[in-house]
Amino acid sequence: MDSRLSISDTPDMGAGTLSLREMLAGRKPGFGLPGAFYTDPGIYAQDLAAIFEREWIFACATCEIPKPGNYVTVTIGQSSVIVLRDREGGVRAFYNTCRHRGSRLCDASRGHTPALICPYHRWTYRLDGTLAHAKYMPPDFDVSEFPLLPVHVRTVGGTVYVSLADEPPDFAPYEADLAVRLAPHRLESAKVAFEADLVEHGNWKMVMENSRECYHCATGHGELMRTFLDIYDFANPSEAGQIQAYWDKWSAAGFKSTVAEGPHYRAVRLPLTGESRSITMDGVPAVNRPLGDAPPDAYGSLRWVHYPSTFNHCINDYTVLVRMLPLGPEETLVTTKWLVDAEAVEGQDYDLQNLLRVWTVTNDQDKALVERNQIGVRSRGYRPGPYSPALEAGVLKFVDWYCGKMTDHLDREGT
Ligand code: FES
Ligand SMILES: [Fe+2]
Structure with missing residues (x-):
């Protein structure tokens, strides 16, 4: 047996020892990443440049900005972005930075305003980003030269994505796959019943x-696993046959359910356990009013992920949208939004604590798992290990995608 360590086995994996390109090239196929990828500030800066400032990032739901002047802000790396509804009903996004001397415009995470007024010297922008007023500027000052810088924005099925790239990646394949799958869930006519921020170290x-596998579910998620069926191995003939029967039934009811897979996303509808009709503690829907349409029985749930920032579940009575944004090399903001039908009334149509229970405890459990893992990979004793092809295929797909994106970035940069 060869006792020499390969690059990815070496304990000292800091950028000072090996270049990022060497570390990417030296990773063993099917294995995890060296520890520096989870801790090193230099690699974190490259992650922002290569991934978060380039890809489509999930920002919010369209139902959070239903009326002109409604806005939300979202921070991607060092850049805060305003996502708003303009006067024509369109969704726009701008950098949350004034064109005068660069002050942040909006501090709130959400709000409503007829115009964007900078709190510093009160330059005032319309909802289409154009500059309307700038007092005490000289007569030859041309407001048309200083609109807010736009950010690319796309919507699909009631969800909003932004990209900070000059030329964003093609959104069309994802949009085409998700639009048809999300349509019956009618997220446009939802409301956010609750939103929770969790900072994970x-x-x-x-x-x-951690979100891409359920290998840990049996030991880590007792509450979730009451209703959540862990099926990933579609190569297994008995599981595949079982699922196909559901897919046939759902498709007949207008719910496209088979796997939609792209390099950076995956969506599939799968059944819940037994007679469960929702992901709740007892499998009973938490909300009396359904969110969107539903087939007559065995509704299951639509699960979908879009790298690098979101994974989600649409169930009969609610949808949960989870957004992950990096705060630092070892800190991530995880925001969970529970969507219910806009007409549902808290205390009448749903009990809020019952609605929140499963995902709140699951998120807390995942936070603990992530933080324990983070502590472990900081150790000099950490060596990247092999993923289970059967149960961690989703993790491997994500890590391979990440490595490909980072390599592309280095190629573009010529480093
Ligand atoms: S920095 Fe915004 S008005 Fe001066
Ligand atoms: Fe988990």
């Missing part, structure tokens, strides 16, 4: 990796 990739 782990690298964003650690958070995403």
Whole structure:
């Protein structure tokens, strides 16, 4: 047996020892990442440049900005972005930075305003980003030269994505796959019943990796596993046959359910356990009013992930949208939004604590798992290990995607 360590086995994996390109090239196929990828500030900066400032990032639901002047802000790396509804009903996004001397415009995470007024010297922008007023500027000052810088924005099925890239990646394949799958869930006519922020002391990739497998579910998620059926191995003939029967039934009811797979996303509808009709503690829907349409029985749930920032579940009575944004090399903000039908009334149509229970405890459990993992990979004793092809295929797909994106970035940069 060869006792020499390969690059990815070496304990000292800091950028000072090996270049990022060497570390990417030296990773063993099917294995995890060296520890520096979860801790090193230099690699974190490259993650922001290569991934978060380039890809489509999930921002919010369209139902959070239903009326002109409604806005939300979202921070991607060092850049705060305003996502708003303009006067024509369109969704726009701008950098949350004034064109005068660069002050942040909006501090709130959400709000409503007829115009965007900078709190510093009160330059005032319309909802289409154009500059309307700037007092005490000289006569030859041309307001048309200083609109807010736009950010690319796309919507699909009631969800909003932004990209900070000059030329964003193609959104069309994802949009085409998700639009048809999300349509019956009618997220446009939902409301956010509750939103929770959780700061996890782990690298964003650690958070995403943890979300991409249910290998840990049996020991880590007693509440979730009451209703959540862990099926990933579609190569298994008995599981595949079981699922196909559901897919046939759902498709007949207008719910496209088979796997939609792209390099950076995956969506599939799968059944819940037994007679469960929702992901709740007892499998009974938490909300009396359904969110969107529903087939007559065995509704299951639509699960979908989009790298690098979101994974989600649409169930008959509610949808849960989870957004992950990096705060630092070892810190990630995980925001969970529970959507219910806009007409549902708290205390009448749903009990809020009952609605929140499963995902709140599951998120807390995942936070603990991520933070324990983060502590472990900081150790000199950490060596990247092999993923289970059967149960961690989703993790491997994400890590391979990440490595490909980072390599592309280095190629573009010529480093
Ligand atoms: S920095 Fe915004 S008005 Fe001066
Ligand atoms: Fe988990």
